[in-house]
Amino acid sequence: MSTETPTLKKKDFQSDQDVRWCPGCGDYSILSAVQTVFAKLGLPKEKMVIVSGIGCSSRFPYYMDTYGFHTIHGRAPAFASGLKMARPDLHVWVVTGDGDAMSIGGNHFIHLLRRNVDVNVLLFNNRIYGLTKGQYSPTSEEGKRTKSSPMGSVDHPFNPLGLALGSGASFVGRTVDIFQPHMRELMLRAQAHRGTSFIEIYQNCNIFNDKAFSYMTDKPNRADNVLYLEHGKPMIFGAEQNKGIRLNGLQLEVIELGGSMGPEDCLVWDEDRQNPAFAFLLAQLAPPNFPTPIGVFRAVEQSTYDGDVLRQIDAATTQNPGKLEDLIYGGDTWTVEPPQEQPAG
Amino acid sequence: MTTAVTNPEEKSGRAVTPEKLSDVVIRFAGDSGDGMQLTGGQFTSTSAMVGNDLSTLPDYPAEIRAPQGTLAGVSAFQVRIANHDIHTPGDEPDVLVAMNPAALVKNLGDLKTNGVVIANTDDFDARNLKKANLETNPLEDGSVEGYRVYEVALGTMTRRTLEGSPLDSKSQERCKNMFALGMAYWMFSRPLEPTIQWLKKKFGRKPDIAEANVKVLKAGWNYCDITQVFQVRYEVDKAQLEPGIYRNISGNSALAMGLVAASRRSGLPLFLGAYPITPASDVLHNLSTYKNFGVTTFQAEDEIAAICAAIGAAYGGALGVTASSGPGIALKGEALGLAMIVELPLIVVNVQRGGPSTGLPTKTEQSDLFQAFYGRNGESPIPILAAASPKDCFDIALEACKIAVKYMVPVMVLSDGYIANGSEPWLLPKLEDLPDLRTDFRTDPEGFHPYQRDEKTLARPWAIPGTPGLEHRIGGLEKEAVTGNVSYDPMNHQAMTDVRAAKVARIVQDVPDLEVDGEASGDLLVLGWGSTSGVITGALNVARSEGLNVSRAHLRHLNPFPGNLGEVLASFKQVLVPEMNCGQLAFILQGKYLKEVVSLTKVEGKPFYRHEIVSRVKELLKGDADVH
Numbered sequence: 020m021s022t023e024t025p026t027l028k029k030k031d032f033q034s035d036q037d038v039r040w041c042p043g044c045g046d047y048s049i050l051s052a053v054q055t056v057f058a059k060l061g062l063p064k065e066k067m068v069i070v071s072g073i074g075c076s077s078r079f080p081y082y083m084d085t086y087g088f089h090t091i092h093g094r095a096p097a098f099a100s101g102l103k104m105a106r107p108d109l110h111v112w113v114v115t116g117d118g119d120a121m122s123i124g125g126n127h128f129i130h131l132l133r134r135n136v137d138v139n140v141l142l143f144n145n146r147i148y149g150l151t152k153g154q155y156s157p158t159s160e161e162g163k164r165t166k167s168s169p170m171g172s173v174d175h176p177f178n179p180l181g182l183a184l185g186s187g188a189s190f191v192g193r194t195v196d197i198f199q200p201h202m203r204e205l206m207l208r209a210q211a212h213r214g215t216s217f218i219e220i221y222q223n224c225n226i227f228n229d230k231a232f233s234y235m236t237d238k239p240n241r242a243d244n245v246l247y248l249e250h251g252k253p254m255i256f257g258a259e260q261n262k263g264i265r266l267n268g269l270q271l272e273v274i275e276l277g278g279s280m281g282p283e284d285c286l287v288w289d290e291d292r293q294n295p296a297f298a299f300l301l302a303q304l305a306p307p308n309f310p311t312p313i314g315v316f317r318a319v320e321q322s323t324y325d326g327d328v329l330r331q332i333d334a335a336t337t338q339n340p341g342k343l344e345d346l347i348y349g350g351d352t353w354t355v356e357p358p359q360e361q362p363a364g
Numbered sequence: 365m366t367t368a369v370t371n372p373e374e375k376s377g378r379a380v381t382p383e384k385l386s387d388v389v390i391r392f393a394g395d396s397g398d399g400m401q402l403t404g405g406q407f408t409s410t411s412a413m414v415g416n417d418l419s420t421l422p423d424y425p426a427e428i429r430a431p432q433g434t435l436a437g438v439s440a441f442q443v444r445i446a447n448h449d450i451h452t453p454g455d456e457p458d459v460l461v462a463m464n465p466a467a468l469v470k471n472l473g474d475l476k477t478n479g480v481v482i483a484n485t486d487d488f489d490a491r492n493l494k495k496a497n498l499e500t501n502p503l504e505d506g507s508v509e510g511y512r513v514y515e516v517a518l519g520t521m522t523r524r525t526l527e528g529s530p531l532d533s534k535s536q537e538r539c540k541n542m543f544a545l546g547m548a549y550w551m552f553s554r555p556l557e558p559t560i561q562w563l564k565k566k567f568g569r570k571p572d573i574a575e576a577n578v579k580v581l582k583a584g585w586n587y588c589d590i591t592q593v594f595q596v597r598y599e600v601d602k603a604q605l606e607p608g609i610y611r612n613i614s615g616n617s618a619l620a621m622g623l624v625a626a627s628r629r630s631g632l633p634l635f636l637g638a639y640p641i642t643p644a645s646d647v648l649h650n651l652s653t654y655k656n657f658g659v660t661t662f663q664a665e666d667e668i669a670a671i672c673a674a675i676g677a678a679y680g681g682a683l684g685v686t687a688s689s690g691p692g693i694a695l696k697g698e699a700l701g702l703a704m705i706v707e708l709p710l711i712v713v714n715v716q717r718g719g720p721s722t723g724l725p726t727k728t729e730q731s732d733l734f735q736a737f738y739g740r741n742g743e744s745p746i747p748i749l750a751a752a753s754p755k756d757c758f759d760i761a762l763e764a765c766k767i768a769v770k771y772m773v774p775v776m777v778l779s780d781g782y783i784a785n786g787s788e789p790w791l792l793p794k795l796e797d798l799p800d801l802r803t804d805f806r807t808d809p810e811g812f813h814p815y816q817r818d819e820k821t822l823a824r825p826w827a828i829p830g831t832p833g834l835e836h837r838i839g840g841l842e843k844e845a846v847t848g849n850v851s852y853d854p855m856n857h858q859a860m861t862d863v864r865a866a867k868v869a870r871i872v873q874d875v876p877d878l879e880v881d882g883e884a885s886g887d888l889l890v891l892g893w894g895s896t897s898g899v900i901t902g903a904l905n906v907a908r909s910e911g912l913n914v915s916r917a918h919l920r921h922l923n924p925f926p927g928n929l930g931e932v933l934a935s936f937k938q939v940l941v942p943e944m945n946c947g948q949l950a951f952i953l954q955g956k957y958l959k960e961v962v963s964l965t966k967v968e969g970k971p972f973y974r975h976e977i978v979s980r981v982k983e984l985l986k987g988d989a990d991v992h
Binding site for chain 2: 081328
């Protein structure tokens with residue numbers, strides 16, 4: 020942390036605008052985490068920029084006292100890419116939702132990740148369209164009855180982590196709106212990572228899709244249904260820490276610990292494996308047969324798009340600094356002489 | 365014959381006195397794979413070096429390689445050279461070089477009576493006649509009657525020239541366009557050296573290919589010189605253009621250079637977001653070679669991302685640009701509306717092509733004027749500029765930057781396929797004459813509000829991220845005046861809608877009055893916009909030489925229009941508006957000025973011919989005379 024930067028507090032990141040999410044919305048908790056984390060980062064406030072698309076989550080910039088740009092539906096990654104390329108000194112955070120990033124903005128989402136532009140993406144996944152009042156989203160489960168699917172949705176949902184990993188994402192994580200310390204820790208990791216950091220946040224929409232994640236957030240179920248990924252540690256979960264995850268061929272399976280099996284039989288989590296296959300396997304784990312993993316799925320070093328673009332420009336400007344005169348007067352030119360005039364007088 | 369090519373002299377050994385011509389139109393036509401664009405381009409560059417005035421019209425199919433020898437695959441390049449100031453690539457070619465039957469039949473109808481045809485007889489065999497859907501050989505069935513036809517076995521000559529060359533037969537065959545070019549150079553008394561130098565540079569790493577092409581080029585020249593094939597030879601003297609340094613320039617090249625110049629003169633780094641699309645891609649190609657000017661080019665995943673990234677860069681303080689054509693502009697509409705409401709500077713280039721939908725990708729049209737005016741949801745006026753010629757693309761880029769930055773507004777620049785790919789001599793500007801486009805970012809937090817406006821321009825401050833104390837939020841929701849906070853207040857929305865429109869209207873203070881060429885009032889004004897400038901000028905020169913009294917004016921500023929436009933329109937009994945669409949400018953003028961105008965429209969994928977405008981002018985003036 021620079022000594023010249025004044026110490027900022029959480030309230031320094033709260034804007035003067037009234038927050039207009041529904042009372043009880045998971046977004047409040049995420050907003051609080053981001054404000055806390057930004058204060059903790061010790062970076063100058065004016066260097067922080069939040070770029071969002073459209074949807075409930077995308078109102079986020081209005082509530083942050085940083086630079087903020089509420090753009091158009093699904094396109095935040097493209098605005099953020101242009102901004103980061105033009106201004107590598109800025110810290111750019113994209114806030115998006117499951118409709119914004121997975122549906123209308125799917126294309127920009129995958130291309131941001133494959134390019135590995137150095138920005139952070141928070142995807143608020145509530146598995147429903149909230150702002151348009153309750154239609155199924157691309158992450159809604161099959162068969163979901165909503166206003167636009169009265170007989171149940173026949174869409175197969177996207178797995179955002181699988182999509183991100185398939186796009187070559189260098190940093191992929193998942194957390195849950197009410198798991199404050201876990202969420203903050205993940206956000207700090209995202210800021211520290213060079214390249215696109217993608218975090219899926221399970222977020223409860225208490226109006227249109229209430230309790231979508233209660234199977235893993237309610238205290239009695241939590242320990243049995245959540246697998247905390249910890250780098251270098253065996254994957255163990257359960258109220259009694261009595262269950263583990265084992266690799267069997269190309270499958271993951273749950274094993275009971277205690278009898279013939281112990282922690283040494285469990286898969287040891289390695290988040291910086293170059294091969295994304297393990298992370299992809301983990302991303303498939305879901306109830307009812309598996310716990311839901313949260314934490315860092317992948318964190319690998321890769322060159323960043325903005326860094327490479329800058330390097331090319333630096334090399335070109337150093338080798339042969341452009342001169343406007345050469346540009347205009349270069350190429351094949353010819354001269355038209357003034358007509359010979361009779362001397363005056 | 366082949367022995368003579370080893371050391372050709374450009375000074376002809378034959379006692380043919382060249383006939384002086386003031387003006388000549390040549391069209392090279394062949395299969396898409398025959399290299400006709402390259403051949404025409406070389407003839408053009410050489411003619412520029414010789415000092416002619418010139419104008420070009422490339423015309424090629426959308427398919428990269430349509431089936432060989434078919435009518436669909438014909439690619440042509442027309443160039444007009446003159447010893448005086450010209451404005452169009454010419455209505456009718458004097459000379460047609462036809463590499464195959466399809467090229468001949470497709471272009472013969474345009475050729476001037478008694479014009480010259482150079483036909484590559486090697487390709488007039490049964491197979492190629494069939495590909496061109498011909499029952500009989502047009503060289504033998506009377507089709508070419510009334511023309512002076514020179515039959516030359518270009519392929520055979522080329523192969524003979526290259527006997528012993530290390531190139532395979534297919535590569536040898538590819539050199540035959542150079543034989544045709546060499547012949548054209550002889551016929552029009554052009555030097556070979558510029559093309560020889562160009563070939564050596566282009567094929568620097570493939571010396572065998574360079575050598576073969578040079579050899580065939582010289583062979584074509586020598587063939588004309590030694591044989592008695594042509595009875596005549598022509599010369600077109602230097603044009604007496606305005607003194608100064610010139611280079612030949614296409615619209616897309618000029619536009620790219622203009623954008624770099626705008627970046628330099630404004631001190632803003634240039635950021636181009638683009639997605640490849642015909643006929644705008646050359647803007648991306650050219651700018652991607654200007655990295656040494658600090659230019660960032662971003663080949664985005666789609667048209668939408670291209671404009672959004674450019675807006676993101678502009679938000680960060682760069683000169684944001686996106687360049688596309690109609691279909692791409694359609695996709696950019698929502699983002700353009702955002703740039704308009706958040707009031708960030710941006711340059712949006714539309715190199716128009718035939719529409720609607722995918723339309724005619726490689727053909728020219730001016731049918732996106734309504735799209736520029738109205739192609740966004742909500743009340744969303746933006747300034748619109750239209751380049752009048754290839755070289756004007758340079759100036760228009762600078763002007764677009766000036767307006768965008770001064771008024772904090774996205775600017776639409778209209779070009780089209782004709783001026784984007786066509787070229788003309790460009791009198792190079794003096795660097796010190798380029799406008800000063802420097803601008804200030806807001807830095808003072810004292811009394812800062814993101815939507816507080818400059819009294820003179822109504823522009824809001826450009827406050828870029830990274831500036832301490834100016835943290836603020838912008839977005840696509842309606843915002844409260846001054847503070848920029850989200851506001852759904854009815855009166856505020858009315859006021860903000862009005863002020864955004866007033867700001868664009870106020871740009872008129874930076875728009876020069878419309879100049880009328882000819883009498884300032886009278887019976888007939890021909891009013892054009894965009895790429896029709898040249899052909900209208902040419903047509904009026906013809907009409908005036910026949911004693912007709914007709915005036916001309918040209919719009920480069922479509923929104924806002926020049927302040928005196930209404931007055932100019934009212935000063936003429938009749939106004940003729942030629943445009944390559946179905947009457948879009950005419951519609952707007954009539955709505956805005958309540959002045960009846962006569963439309964002359966054309967959507968055939970090619971520019972107007974001079975005679976089309978001349979005859980309409982005559983009709984209108986005749987009708988006028990009948991009334992009185």
